[in-house]
Amino acid sequence: MPETVRGVIARKPHAAVELVDIVIPDPGAHDVVVRIQACGVCHTDLTYRDGGINDEFPFLLGHEAAGIVETIGSDVTHVQVGDFVVLNWRAVCGQCRACKRGRPQYCFDTHNASQKMTLSDGTELTPALGIGAFADKTLVHEGQCTKVDPSTDPAVVGLLGCGVMAGMGAAMNTGGVGRGDSVAVIGCGGVGDAAIAGAWLAGASTIIAVDRDEKKLAWAQELGATHTVNASHASPTEKIQDITGGFGADVVIDAVGRPETWKQAFYSRDLAGTVVLVGVPTPDMRLEMPLIDFFSRGGALKSSWYGDCLPERDFPLLVDLYQQGRLPLEKFVTERISLDEVEKAFDTIHAGNVLRSVVEL
Structure with missing residues (x-):
């Protein structure tokens, strides 16, 4: 009824x-x-x-x-x-x-x-x-x-x-973060911080949080970030390269979804590294870049839908890790x-x- x-x-x-x-x-x-x-x-x-x-x-x-x-x-x-x-x-x-x-x-x-x-x-x-x-x-x-x-x-x-799974999945499923990888996450709201938690859970050795808000950067550190970059004070690309020995990160996750942050992600990755877009852009946004840069840097450019998750597989696993105190x-x-x-x-x-x-x- x-x-x-x-x-x-x-x-x-x-x-x-x-x-x-x-x-x-x-x-x-x-x-x-x-x-x-x-x-x-x-x-x-x-x-x-x-x-x-x-x-x-x-x-x-x-x-x-x-x-x-x-x-x-x-x-x-x-x-x-x-x-x-x-x-x-x-x-x-x-x-x-x-x-x-x-x-x-x-x-x-x-x-x-x-x-x-x-x-x-x-x-x-x-x-x-x-x-x-x-x-x-x-x-x-x-x-x-x-x-x-x-x-x-x-x-x-x-x-x-939604948000926590989207971020964690962007790192673990879409980005394929593994042990010893270097990871940078641009944008440290709920989705970005979940990506940081996912990178930590996957065993990344270097996890760089990028944001303009010191409060959000502090939250990111609580969830596993090893380094922070305040984008209001320094170039994220330069700082990420400095932290990673001049090479760039293995995986860079754009949790903002704007042309400028995606470019930062693209140029902040190592050669043959991976860029993951999980922040959602609006239909009016446009990106203009030299095509040769896409060719010469290799690697993978991915979009992450819902963290490429399978709820029946991923939700119970993550709940179990939460109950164990590991997440x-x-x-x-x-x-x-x-x-x-x-x-x-x-x-x-x-x-x-x-x-x-x-x-x-």
Whole structure:
């Protein structure tokens, strides 16, 4: 039977979000209703609010979430009622050309719920990244649920649903960081610091954090950075080369996603090194560089989608490392807030005062 719960929506571009009643329909055959316990406030939600993703308003925001499976559709086999899950936006289909070629991390047709959540007047909602978890409950496809240990803190492990996984995966999966590598990360917000944590976990010997904010650089050191560069005071490229014996880093990760930071990443890597773009540029950004530089430096230039992760493989592993004390995921939770404080949390993101604000329900 459909039920009415609270949810945070963006009704039009750049307008303040609203906490309203939303209707959760009965789940389709492969859908599940999840009672949300915690959801991180990601910059992507802010981009949705401001119309930077698409114009399919109104949006039901929120996607970095963990909660309890409450109701399941008739054909659901992946989860059961009562399971504790982290939600993900890569529910691999198994049938698209990427999946059939053994590359499910690039799945081009990931599953979402078959039914639409609505406002109380029947207006259909577009859930952020197919999830929509700034709500008491949400409706997703069963494949968007990854079971993890229920003894963990939902506010911490829910962050694997997007930003933390994107950053860690950019280092470990896309960048292929290994033991003894030198790594530089440009931009030390939540995603960049997760890339630093991933590089540390993978055994990198030199991890260089680059940012303009000393507070963020201090956070980066807590998560594994061995060196810091304040880009307001020095050329990141020159400093990275100095730290790496004049050669440049083996892997450079751009967690900002601007033409100028990507150029810094490109020229800060060693010959045949790897550049990973995980920061998300806007459609209007353009890059102009000499083509000979691409040829003469060799190596690899990669974009990282969701850290090239497979949730069923990666989430339980990272939760296990967190429980062992080998991965300090709790350091990403800067503050815990209520559902009616999401708009305020967007202001906090703009000010750069948090790695993550997390809504607890």
